[in-house]
Amino acid sequence: MPPFDVPEGDPFGPHNLPYGVFSPPGSSERTVGVRLGDHVLDAGAAAHALGSPYASLLARPTLNPLLAAGRTAWSDVRRAITAWVTVPAHRETVEPLFHPLSEVTLHLPFEVADYVDFYASENHARNVGRIFRPDAPDSLTPNWKHLPIGYHGRSGTVVVSGTDVVRPAGQRKAPSDPAPVFGPSVRLDIEAEVGFVVGVPSPMGRPVPLGAFRDHVFGLCLLNDWSARDIQAWEYVPLGPFLGKSFATSVSAWITPLDALDAARVAPPERTHELLPYLDDSDEEPGGYDLRMSVSINGHVVAEPPFSTMYWTAAQQLAHMTVNGASLRTGDLYGSGTVSGPAERERGSLLELTWNGREPLELPDGKRTFLEDGDVVTLSAWAPGPDGVRVGLGEVTGRIVPAS
Template identity: 80%
Template sequence: MPEPTPLDLPEGDPFGPHNLPYGVFSLPTASGEPLRRVGVRLGDRVLDAGAAAHALGSPYASLLAQSSLNPLLAAGRQTWRDVRRALTAWVTVPAHREVVEPLLHPLDTVELHLPFEVADYVDFYASEHHATNLGRMFRPDGDALLPNWKHLPVGYHGRAGTVVVSGTDVVRPSGQRKAPSAAAPGFGPSAKMDIEAEVGFVVGAPSPMGSPVPLSSFRDHVFGLCLLNDWSARDIQPWEYVPLGPHVAKSFATSVSAWITPLEALDSARAALPARDVPLLPYLDDSDEEEPGGYDLRITVTLNGEVISEPPFSGMYWSPAQMLAHMTVGGASLRTGDLYGSGTVSGPEPHQRGSLIELTWNGTQPLELPSGKRTFLEDGDEVTLTAWAPGPDGVRVGLGEVTGRVVAG
């Protein structure tokens, strides 16, 4: 039996040719700034996509020989399809093997970078379970959901400049904090640093200002998705977010995966949204859409290596297409590299809550872990998000992980 080679993946590998997520990597160099290049993950290896395109005479060689995914993102849906079709052939057709094999690099020998230049960042609040939990926590004598919540996808404009790639340390933020019984706020490092397990959507093709993007055009503009951790400071947030919304508590870091999974790889994971009990305005009404609006993504959250939550994205109330439609309905333009997050993904069960504020009920019910009790994050804690989705013929589609370690400010 011949020795296995890099293209011989284990059966059912979640990063096989059915997946092919995109990233940006560099190789070690003895001197100078290493060259960043577009890569495609295949198993535990990274294909130098630009070098492969050049060696195989592809018309997309210049598009893939870039230091960022932005040129590919901007090229539009037909090009995304064509490039993906070409990549699939390069890693599956035996005639290409001799050319492709030398261009595959072990994942643990490369450095991964932020895969695209983030233009704008918007974060939503699209999980009914998450919104209900927080409403019950902070408005125990009132309605859990505010009156607007089922009429529109609630969101806020975040800070694009502090979006960082997986593996980047996250510095504990400082800010104003005011206890309910205190007469005035104090200042200091957050004592209630939290996570939010989310899914991020990456915009490719732009849209002109003044032209809302309808639900039916979602896949014409959104290139792919990734896991996202929107770090939060829960003791800074309550004092500052009235009346305009989160600011310092949410602006210090947002971690994203180094790998962007194209939407086309997730066709088998499309899922119906939960039943609606409030009529939607026409621009959000997806009852006549041909494709189901949700995605069946199974997320796992670990803290210092221990599983603490398994949030299901399939239960999200608002779809990514509805978020995009609402984000642009007032005439806002889309730019290549825009990123929008789903908001915390939480399910109906306690072990499916995607934030520590829910898992510990605002610190009143600590998690029991081998490393000790946890209410919120301590310096040195490491949080990792992983996920998979159903793929073709029962094979799983893996999503690139997001890891971050908390360090003292």
């Protein structure tokens, strides 16, 4: 099918146009691409052929120059690309610059600067509290409703969808063990999340307010925060996650611009505690996103977490992680934290889905408490778009391979 002839209702139609970085067939050179249906447009080549003033931002091996260009450039480029793929007068010029998606090599779309991960789902936090603190009077920690809890991760191990995940090794100690042992993790888990990609930096010492969210954040993607629960449990007291998280974080090859998701904006859940002024979003535009996620293991859907239930929004997370004066850099990535809804089938981690291994999942290829070698995990999602059409998010897939 010709690239312009996208079927009506295709979630990757001209209303979407996510950005990625690819190598054409038979080439190792990388360049910015835009997805349309099951094809990829060489955006840099198209910009050059059509005399775009933004050609220098698009004919690059990474999205970072475009990310750094700012909101006006983001809107101008999106408007131009929409015209290139919809206006018949451009068809003769642009059509040869498409490549079938199945024939290109997709790469990590941007150079990751810093990586921060949050803990923003009340359903997830309450489930974790009930699992590990069953006798506590409240399953939430005392600070949870007052600030978005997060930790700093390892940017160098953020990998693109399709990259194999080597089972991590480390220290672990079960409650019944007399001493810690070293070896491959036996409680390897997933965390279905959404990642937000920062474009415009901020100077050190100047917090980013809630209302400046869209001036700094370019777009979002799906993210799998792989977690070795046994390593994490032994190492994280009294500090936060370390080796149990830092071995790999998988992200989509496609970054969906925020402008493609205007129809998916929703109000977050009702606040139950008064927020400090820098987090008070009562007078801001709706900060939540109605993203319908799906988690599958070896092709079998095990969960469908709703992102609309997240208590803390991406704007609040950005405000909180800079309120102490920490700067932003182009390419910063921050994760939402595990997305979980109130129903059992809406839980975004195996820790919750199997209740810490006590209630195994029944899959066509056998029971699972945590991941086994050879398991393939896929995250996918869509959001409501204009006129009832869906906006697809690029999927995130990873296969578990044995420890080195």
